[in-house]
Each structure stands twice: as C-alpha cells, then as structure tokens.
Amino acid sequence: MVSQASRIGWFCPYAPLEILLAAGAVPVHLRGEQPTLDRTERYIAGNTCLYVKHLLETGLSGQWSGLKAVVLTNSCDCMMRLRDLWAEYVDAPPLLYLEIPRKDSAAAVIYFREQLNRFVADLESLMGRTISSRDISAAMDRVNSVRALMAEVFERQKTDPPRLTGSELWSLIQQSAKLTPEEFVRAVEARPERLGDGPAKIGRPRILIAGAKSDRPELIHLVEQAGGAVVAIDDCLGLRSLEPAGNPTGDPIDDLARYYLGRIGCPRKPGGQTRLDRLAGLADDYRADGVIFSHVKFCDFNLFEGPPLRAAMNAKGVHFLDLEHDYVFSDLERLGVRVEAFVETLQGGLASEKAAEGGGS
Amino acid sequence: MRDGLGFLAEKYQERYAAKPRGFELYVHRMLQGLTKAFDPEAKIVYVSNYSFPAELLWAFDVVNFDYEIACNNLPQAIMGSGSELMIACEEQGFSRDICSFHRMELGFSAQDANPRGDLYICSSYYCHGKAKAHEAAARREGAPHYFFEAPTRRTESARVYVETQLREIAEILERLTGKQLDMGRFKECIRMSNRARANLVEINELMKLKPCPWEAKKAALLALGGAVFWGSPVLVEVTDRLKEEIQERAASGATRPERFRVLWSPWYPVQPTVIPAFMRDNQISMVMAETADIWRPALDENHPFESLAQMVLDNYMLRTTQERAERLTTLAGEYQVDGLVHFGTVACYHENTAFRVIADAMARQGLPVLDLDGDMTDERNYSEQRTTGKLEAFLEIMAANRSE
Numbered sequence: 001m002v003s004q005a006s007r008i009g010w011f012c013p014y015a016p017l018e019i020l021l022a023a024g025a026v027p028v029h030l031r032g033e034q035p036t037l038d039r040t041e042r043y044i045a046g047n048t049c050l051y052v053k054h055l056l057e058t059g060l061s062g063q064w065s066g067l068k069a070v071v072l073t074n075s076c077d078c079m080m081r082l083r084d085l086w087a088e089y090v091d092a093p094p095l096l097y098l099e100i101p102r103k104d105s106a107a108a109v110i111y112f113r114e115q116l117n118r119f120v121a122d123l124e125s126l127m128g129r130t131i132s133s134r135d136i137s138a139a140m141d142r143v144n145s146v147r148a149l150m151a152e153v154f155e156r157q158k159t160d161p162p163r164l165t166g167s168e169l170w171s172l173i174q175q176s177a178k179l180t181p182e183e184f185v186r187a188v189e190a191r192p193e194r195l196g197d198g199p200a201k202i203g204r205p206r207i208l209i210a211g212a213k214s215d216r217p218e219l220i221h222l223v224e225q226a227g228g229a230v231v232a233i234d235d236c237l238g239l240r241s242l243e244p245a246g247n248p249t250g251d252p253i254d255d256l257a258r259y260y261l262g263r264i265g266c267p268r269k270p271g272g273q274t275r276l277d278r279l280a281g282l283a284d285d286y287r288a289d290g291v292i293f294s295h296v297k298f299c300d301f302n303l304f305e306g307p308p309l310r311a312a313m314n315a316k317g318v319h320f321l322d323l324e325h326d327y328v329f330s331d332l333e334r335l336g337v338r339v340e341a342f343v344e345t346l347q348g349g350l351a352s353e354k355a356a357e358g359g360g361s
Numbered sequence: 362m363r364d365g366l367g368f369l370a371e372k373y374q375e376r377y378a379a380k381p382r383g384f385e386l387y388v389h390r391m392l393q394g395l396t397k398a399f400d401p402e403a404k405i406v407y408v409s410n411y412s413f414p415a416e417l418l419w420a421f422d423v424v425n426f427d428y429e430i431a432c433n434n435l436p437q438a439i440m441g442s443g444s445e446l447m448i449a450c451e452e453q454g455f456s457r458d459i460c461s462f463h464r465m466e467l468g469f470s471a472q473d474a475n476p477r478g479d480l481y482i483c484s485s486y487y488c489h490g491k492a493k494a495h496e497a498a499a500r501r502e503g504a505p506h507y508f509f510e511a512p513t514r515r516t517e518s519a520r521v522y523v524e525t526q527l528r529e530i531a532e533i534l535e536r537l538t539g540k541q542l543d544m545g546r547f548k549e550c551i552r553m554s555n556r557a558r559a560n561l562v563e564i565n566e567l568m569k570l571k572p573c574p575w576e577a578k579k580a581a582l583l584a585l586g587g588a589v590f591w592g593s594p595v596l597v598e599v600t601d602r603l604k605e606e607i608q609e610r611a612a613s614g615a616t617r618p619e620r621f622r623v624l625w626s627p628w629y630p631v632q633p634t635v636i637p638a639f640m641r642d643n644q645i646s647m648v649m650a651e652t653a654d655i656w657r658p659a660l661d662e663n664h665p666f667e668s669l670a671q672m673v674l675d676n677y678m679l680r681t682t683q684e685r686a687e688r689l690t691t692l693a694g695e696y697q698v699d700g701l702v703h704f705g706t707v708a709c710y711h712e713n714t715a716f717r718v719i720a721d722a723m724a725r726q727g728l729p730v731l732d733l734d735g736d737m738t739d740e741r742n743y744s745e746q747r748t749t750g751k752l753e754a755f756l757e758i759m760a761a762n763r764s765e
Contacts, residue, residue, distance in 0.1 A: 044713055045705070045714075045732075047458060048713040076489055077488065078714065081682060082714070084681050084682035084715070084718060087683070088682075088683065088718050089717075099513055099514060101510055101512065101522070102508070103508060106525075107525040107526070108510070108522060110521065111516075111518045111522040114516060115514070270506075272497070297458065298708075298710075301489065303455065303456045303458060304459065304463075304493035304496075306455075307453055307454035324456075
C-alpha cells in the first residue's frame, strides 16, 4: 500500500522520475484544472501561459497540500517564475527545483550532473533516507520498462489502420504518467487488447497530434467525432518522452544527465531545424495525412515554432492545423468547428486520391 | 532600416556637434555603429548585449549588432511606425501574443530590411523568446547561430559551462574573421570595461544626491543600448564625460526641481508617451533604474574568459524574482525614493509574473508601486488616457504618503 505521504507531484516530463522512485517516493503527474483563475489573477498579469496559471491556481487552492512536495523545473520562462510565485505564496507542498540546461554539450552534461546530485541531496533530506546509485539504476530499469512498452504501443500505431483509437492511446499515455511503473505494466499486460489487438477502424484520415502536453482528452474526442483517426501523439508525455535510454555505463547520474539532455523533441531546446526534421519524419512514419499542432495560448516556445512547422509540413503535402487553446478547452465549440473543417479537408483529399486511383485502374 | 538609421545618424551628428555632451555622444556613437552593420565588408554578429559579454566581440573586428536596439529604440519606434513591422511579422504567421520586440525583429527580417548576419548568438538569459526569435531570423537568413546558455546557479561547474561556451564563440569568431584572438587586445577590452564600470558606479553614487543631478531614464537607456560598448573606448569616453557633467551640475545646483523621487523597474518605453512630460510637470525625478544598477563585478584582465564567465553568472536577470525584489528594496532605501514604477511590456512573462512579488516587497517598506503595463514598441497597445490616469493616481498616493 502506497503511503499518501510519499507522493511527489510533477508537471514537466523533464522531472527525473527515476530519482523520485529511487527515493521511495511515488511520482504523481499533476494536472491543474480549475473552473476559474480568480486567485491567480492577483499574481499573474493577463497575457501569460494559461497552463501555468492553472497550476498556480490549484496550488493556491490547497488541493495539493497533502503531497510531500512538487517538482518544478526551468522548462520555460513562465515555469521559472512559477517557482518564485510558488515559493512566495503557496503554503504547501514545498518545492523541489531542478535546473535543466537546454544544450547537451559535454560542459552542459557536467553542469546537469551537478544539478541532479543536488536534486538527490534535496530529496534525501526531504525523504529522510539516502539514495544509492544502485537505487537509481534499479529505478531507471523500472521507468525504462514503461518507455519500452509505450514505444511498442506507438510502433503498432504505424499500421494502417492504426491499432488503437486516439482515445485509447491518450488514456494509455495518461496512465503511463499516473501509475507506478509496475502498476502500468500490470495494467497493460492484464488487458492485451489495450495494446491494440482489438478491432480497428479503417478509411479515416490519419492525424498526428503534436505540440504541448494534452492533459485533457477533448481534442482527441473532437478529432474522432469529426471522423479522423489520431495515430500518434507527439507531445510532452507522448512520443517525446519515449526516446530510448542508452546502455547503462555504471554511473546512473551521468546516464540520466545524458538521457534527459539528449531528448530533442521539446521546443525549449535550441535546434528548430532538428525538430522540423523530426516532425517530418514522424509524419512519414505514421503516414499522417494531417498534423494538428496543439498548444496553450501564450506558450512562447510554440508560438515561435508554429509558422516554420506549418511551412515544413505544407512542403511535404501534409495538412497542418495550428490550434491554440486555453488548457481546459473552455472554447470547445470554436475548436470543434476548426477541427471539423480540418478533418473534412483531409477526407476530401482522401476521397480524391481514391477516385484518382479508381480512375487509373 | 538602413535609411532610418542613416537619417538618425546624421541628425544626431548635428545634435552632438551643437551639444557635445555625454549622452548625445553615446547616441551618436551607437548610430554610427549600427549604420556600420550595412557595410558589405563588415562581419556582423547579432547578439543581445545586455545579456552577453560584449568585451569578447570588441576583441575581434566584428560589428556587434543588437537588433533590439536597432529595431526598437532607434529608427522605427521613435518615428511611430513600429506597428507596421509587427503586422509584417504577423503576416508570416507569427502570433500577436509574441513579445513586440521579437515581432519587430521578425518583421524587419520578413521585409529583408535587417543587415545580413554572419553569426547569430542566441542567448538564453532573461528571455527564451529572444533566443527563439534569433534562431528564426538566423534560419531565414541561412546564417549560423550559436545558442549561448547561462545557468542560473553560481557554481564552479556553471562557470566552466559558460567559459567553455565563450571559448567556443571565440573560435567561431576566429574562423569568421580569419584572425586569431589577440590576447593583448582582449586584455585591453577588459581594462576598458573596468574603467567604464568604475565611472558608472560613481555616476550612480551621484544620483543619490537631492535633487537628483541626472535622469535615470537616460541611465537606463545607456545601460541597455550602451551595453554594446562594454569593452570599447566608447563607453569610457561617454561615461568620463557624463560623470564630469553630472558632477558640475550637482556642484552648481543646476538641477530640475524635485518633489518626488521614484525608482524605475525594469523597462522604459521607447515610443512617444506622456510619461516624461507628466513626470517633468509634476516634478517627479526618476532617480534610479533597475537596469542601470551596476551588478557586474570588476573583471580580471589576467583571466579574461574566467572573469567574463563569472560576470555572466552574476547578471541580475538570472536571479529569482525574490532576489530582484530584495535588490530593488535596497535601492529604494539608498536612493530615498517615494515609490517604484514597474513597467513591463505586454508579452513579457517575467514581468507579468514578477509584479506582485516586487510590489509586496516594496509594500513591506511602506512604498507604493505603480504597475504601468504597456508596450515598449507596439503603439497599438498604448493608451494615453490609461497611462495618464495611472500616473495621476500614483502621484496622489505619493503625495498622501508624504503628508502623513
């Protein structure tokens, strides 16, 4: 039985779950979803990331006060400032802060190792126990088993038709972030159909969801209601976090430093061209007819990445929809109209292709 | 942009000839420098100088081009056409929610109005959007870019991380210019930097006098735009002259009447606003600006890379909001101010999230804070009535505090 007192919340998947698990903590992925942002308006001015606002609002509400701590990282400007606001105005739980470089050079790895060691020390102090290299290595195996399983799930999505519906895929991603590694593996293995052995729907436009984290299923539902098939989700919790870890070298902190800095999918990292190429590769791999680039309003990173991504996808003949939302999808009707129009365009394209194929036979 | 800069350069040359004072010299030199970026023979390095050690660039024969200063402060914004550039950027698909500084760079770039860049140094300091904008512009130009990352923790491995990057940039500059780094010249740049720093420390000390013998608005503009000159003889010449002028003014008593003293944090709008006239009419002196505070340590010319790396880590923009607030309350005490004006720009996430922490810290000192939200460059986000209303209310609060 997991003690509630050992639960540690996290938001950004750069939080090293391996170290939290090694400390005997239960990492809990937190979603900040509040009906209003009344408290937060006192602390954050209008044009600021709505995701961060919801996190602060939930922190201020006391809803997470039973947690042992929350992990915050310097994911972006707003998350860095959330750290300051949290330290100043949220009574509980306390913060565990981890600074993560954005480069992956040798010097960046050395600096990040130092930060990880500091994080370990902070956690040891919080949990009242030491964390050995062996503990971390064992935890890495546990987390890697989830990544491997999810990688298998995603691999099966490349087939035509995809093996899972978008809703099933989204649920699985959420579970991978919510459950302990053992719970997740057991849950999947106990229900093999969750890996896509069930019936699949054919003839639907294949859509790749990219962008920032989708903590809620509304977008997936909109796509499915409109007749599209979500074949892959390349967001913070999805494909981006599943890049395989390298072979262990015997120094788990060094391995973790290299692994996390080597993940290339997040727009916080320099190298926009790499991400353009990566998304183009994913569109090919998953045979996507369209890409929906979904992000929260006022997310600077994604605001800069959208136009070049659109150009790159259009150049490949892949349709692209840049969809900005308010994190809790309160403007569902408006979004629904855009998604429907997008899916209709894709359906029109597929119908034309089929007609052309028919005409030629 | 070239025509706009050329026009302003001529105008300020005349102005400087008629009034050869320190601040005019600074503007004159800066316009000369920015105009040089259109020289086809020059090697152009795009960088944000208030967050990058310009000393390293001065050690090479490159033109240090700060797009924020060129795009925003000088040619277009002052002439009131900043919004046109914003629209040019937005037509490329970039959102209006992006900071106007960065939209302006991308707007110029979309119109092919920027000078070509031979190298883009994208620094991570204060603002991630800046690095993104630089990267987008570099990609559009097909030019190389270097992401310069400054960690926020001041540890030995952080210093080594920064030093390694500075050395890498020096190697890139060697390849770009075809010249090896001349350590003698580099040391001279460090000496220049230290001399200018010492002058600015003295100037800031003089600003504590009552009435204040200079305008912190100009100190702020010099701190931001003049950062391009750290390591050059220009900043020494400008600050030598400014120091002398301010000393003379203080000695002669030729200062403006002063009823209230305010501290300013962090930015100052470059577009025309009612702010300077309101402050002058109501005898409000801006006696210090957060950006003009000298946070940088004296540098060690015998260890220039190590020393610059340490300076990078000492940049106040890397600190927590609490540390900023603490420094502001210290400055408020030292400069004996009646209040603080906080001016952010609409999409500046740091300032959008920092205001309350700063305001609460100042409130603990019994000082009022005015949050003068606006936009530094996009005229569409400026309202004269709203700004005037806020300033009037702030004035009343300061007056009420004084009468108590």
